[in-house]
Amino acid sequence: MSSGGTTGAPKLSWLPYDLGLERQCQEWNPLDASSVLLNLFNPGRLWGSHYYMQELARISRSVVLPTGPFEQSEIPNWIEIFLRAGVNTLAGNPTTLADFAESCLVHKLNLPITKIIWMAEPWTPQKLESIAMAFPETSLWGNYGAVETWVMGTSTPKCTPNVLHLLPEHIVECHDSGALISRKSNGWAIPLLRYNLGDRVVPSQCKCGRGRAIRVLGRIGDTVSLRSAIFRAEEILEIVRSVSGVSDAQIVLSGKTEKNTSASSITICFTTFYESRHAQLLGETVRRQLVTSFVHMASILTKYPDALHVKCVDNLIRVDRTNKTPMIIHR
Numbered sequence: 001m002s003s004g005g006t007t008g009a010p011k012l013s014w015l016p017y018d019l020g021l022e023r024q025c026q027e028w029n030p031l032d033a034s035s036v037l038l039n040l041f042n043p044g045r046l047w048g049s050h051y052y053m054q055e056l057a058r059i060s061r062s063v064v065l066p067t068g069p070f071e072q073s074e075i076p077n078w079i080e081i082f083l084r085a086g087v088n089t090l091a092g093n094p095t096t097l098a099d100f101a102e103s104c105l106v107h108k109l110n111l112p113i114t115k116i117i118w119m120a121e122p123w124t125p126q127k128l129e130s131i132a133m134a135f136p137e138t139s140l141w142g143n144y145g146a147v148e149t150w151v152m153g154t155s156t157p158k159c160t161p162n163v164l165h166l167l168p169e170h171i172v173e174c175h176d177s178g179a180l181i182s183r184k185s186n187g188w189a190i191p192l193l194r195y196n197l198g199d200r201v202v203p204s205q206c207k208c209g210r211g212r213a214i215r216v217l218g219r220i221g222d223t224v225s226l227r228s229a230i231f232r233a234e235e236i237l238e239i240v241r242s243v244s245g246v247s248d249a250q251i252v253l254s255g256k257t258e259k260n261t262s263a264s265s266i267t268i269c270f271t272t273f274y275e276s277r278h279a280q281l282l283g284e285t286v287r288r289q290l291v292t293s294f295v296h297m298a299s300i301l302t303k304y305p306d307a308l309h310v311k312c313v314d315n316l317i318r319v320d321r322t323n324k325t326p327m328i329i330h331r
């Protein structure tokens with residue numbers, strides 16, 4: 001299997017046929033023989049997620065429709081098949097799942113989805129809201145993993161959104177240069193010894209009350225150096241998303257500099273629930289919020305007024321291959 005190549009060149013991993021799922025399903029098993037799973041992960045290019053869902057369905061004796069993601073306009077043609085097959089479970093990343101939910105809302109289609117299996121990127125409040133509106137009966141089952149390590153953590157419907165629990169026999173050492181993961185083989189997909197995930201992982205609490213809870217804050221490289229001041233991408237985006245009327249946001253970097261995470265100017269692209277005539281006013285609010293939230297931002301803008309742009313867009317930029325919405329886009 002290979003990584004999706006979301007942020008860099010694909011990496012190759014060797015995995016056993018069962019992908020470690022015989023062992024994993026002893027700990028976390030969302031599917032059963034009554035599940036009819038619509039697998040919205042893209043197949044091909046050795047990308048693991050699609051095949052992982054296929055194997056999970058096989059082990060659970062579920063029915064599975066390995067369709068991959070849909071364009072909004074395709075949904076009405078497919079709904080009859082979904083209903084006749086009895087689709088009651090979805091698998092995908094949050095961007096794809098929220099798209100699917102919004103398509104169902106736009107076309108006024110009711111699918112009786114009771115379970116959603118997600119991974120590969122965190123939920124944003126807007127995406128969770130779309131899911132809750134389209135599928136009010138659903139419960140969320142999460143996975144944390146990478147193609148080099150396979151699945152390391154999971155969550156159940158009782159868990160706090162975006163909090164995951166390390167699987168047994170897994171150890172994570174939190175580290176500034178990226179969390180290190182170790183596990184014995186013991187039926188899991190592959191043995192690991194202090195493998196650097198490149199993720200920023202911190203210990204957490206979960207409302208389910210179980211221990212070994214973690215939160216994945218993002219990739220180690222998800223920082224922006226703007227005129228020598230360092231900003232964390234997720235902090236910037238959390239502030240932008242907290243502005244009333246903003247549905248989601250993304251950082252676009254431009255300007256030729258030595259490191260690709262440093263920039264002479266950044267553009268914050270955001271989407272909104274409001275009508276487009278309110279976009280400019282909302283953009284000004286977002287800009288003001290960023291200036292007041294970061295100590296260095298005001299002084300940077302005094303010296304370099306052009307260093308920060310805020311722009312309302314119809315859609316954020318995605319990676320075609322994986323249909324993920326990265327926090328940072330380089331242009």
Ligand SMILES: [Zn+2]
Binds near residue numbers: 156159160208
């Ligand atoms: Zn939990």
